[in-house]
Amino acid sequence: MYDLLVVGAGPYGLSVASHAAAAGLSLRVLGRPMASWRDHMPPGMFLKSEPAASNLSDPGGRWxxxxxCAGQGVRARHGEPIPVAMFASYGLWFARNAVPEVDERTVVRLSTVPGGFEAVVDDGEVLHARTVALAVGVLPFVEVPAALRELGPSYVSHSSDHGELGRFRGRDVTVIGGGQAALETAALLAEQGAHARVLARAGHLNWNDVPPALERPWWESARTPHSGLGCGWRNWFYAERPNLFHRLPETTRARIAATALGPAGAWWLRHRVEPAVELLLGHEVAAAYVTGGGVRLETVGRGGEPASLETEHVIAATGFSATRERLGLLADELRGELAAVADGSPDVGRDFESSVPGLFMAGLVTASGFGPAMRFVHGATFTAETLVRGVRRRLRTAQVPVPQRRREALDPARR
Known part of the structure; x- marks a missing residue:
């Protein structure tokens, strides 16, 4: 039986594994390394985060x-975006150097057993561990507007479904959303010969400012400090003090997690979007129907005025909703044991442990617990250090997770 099973091999899973290995824990890491970045983002995309905020975490800070980038003959400069393909390659390099060998199989079911947890992988093998860290990334949580959910994949897809966009050359494609994923997807579509359109509820697009220089007069730094999530004291708090964010009232945390750092495009993307992409702003999709040539979208403007358009394909770049119910790999009994907060995400304690003893969470699913940093790679450092400390504490207590129904069966007073 392993001390720790890490489920997921993206930035959070690999960072947790690196810290766990350095702590001397026996562990197994399962998942395709950097799968979201390698398989679900088309060529030509760039990181929105600054290079200094995009490190995976190892205890010595070596990797x-x-x-x-320096080893590849490239300088990672402040204010210059890093290609997603390079970041994915960096993650693989990190995995080779900072993490025990990654088992690329997928966990299809996780349940509790006496003494810990049982994981079934996609070829049927069963693994056991005393604790588990779920670092499943964003893909289980894709969010598509209700009006589009009944249309098949030939007509509607999510932005995370596309490892390439070349198949849309010469076609009319409508991208739903006003954030970075929507805007960069639309720019790439236009650059590859599609007629791209962005449809967004907001009446205008938001664009991030060019980041100020790292070296600035002290009074500018004092007024708007740099952080892993951008400039300003509020962003600094989110980025650098997740432990204090966790102490805020639950309703406050949920509100901030849902609204902070809202939809916006990177400053370096604006000149690629505005001249090349049709913008239909201030409209929301009310209904959608399959027509002979594709999809008919019925929209409602901000003033209630109806409109419609026809398009050949719709890409929903509408984000992710990290709720407990979407953790489909958890056995029903285990998922039912998970306490949730107001937005439906699992409730996590100060060291990322869920309400099920020994089951830890990492990444987007913890944003309501520890703040907006958990939506970005930058949050992996705090998460890895804190979560592994919690795992070690749990292993010392040796408390056995037992589902509620089994506890009732074992309780003489309930017999």
Missing amino acids: RLDTY
Whole structure:
């Protein structure tokens, strides 16, 4: 039986594994390394985060993004975006150097057993561990507007469904959303010969400012400090003090997690979007129907005025909703044991442990617990250090997770 099973091999899973290995824990890491970045983002995309905020985490800080880039003859400069393909390659390099060998199989079912957890992988093998860290990324949580959910994949897809966009050359494609994923997807579509359109509820697009220089007069730094999530004291708090964010009232945390750092495009993307992409702003999809040539979208403007358009394909770049119910790999009994907060995401304690003893969470699913940093790679460092400390504490207590129904069966007072 392993001390720790890490489910997921993206930035959070690999960072947790690196810290766990350095702590001397026996562990197994399962998942395709950097799968979201390698398989679900088309060529030509760039990281929105600054290079300094895009490091995976190892205890010694040896395997940084700038170190990898230097080895490739590239400088990771402040204010210059890093290609997603390079970041994915960096993650693989990190996995080779900072993490025990990754088992690329997929966990299809996780349940509790006496003494810990049982994981079934996709070829049927069963693994056991005393604790588990779920670092499943964003893909289980894709969110598509209700009006589009009944249309098949030939007509509607999510932005995370596309490892390439070349098949849309010469076609009319409508991208739903006003954030970075929507805007960059639309720009790439236009650059590859599609007629791209962005449809968004907001009446205008938001664009991030060019980041100020790292070296600035002290009064500018004092007024708007740099952080892993951008400039300003509020962003600094989210980025650098997730432990204090966790102490805020639950309703406050949920509100901030849902609204902070809202939809916006990177400053370097604006000149690629505005001249090349049709913008239909201030409209929301009310209904959608399959027509002979594709999809008919019925929309409602901000003033209630109806409109419609026809398009050959719709790409929903509408984000992710990390709720407990979408953790489909959890056995029903285990999922039912998970306490949730107001937005439906699992409730996590100060060291990322869920309400099920020994079951830890990492990444987007913890944003309501520890703040907006958990939506970005930057949050992996705090998560890995804190979560592994919690795992070690749990292993010392040796408390056995037992589902509620089994506890009732074992309780003489309930017989």
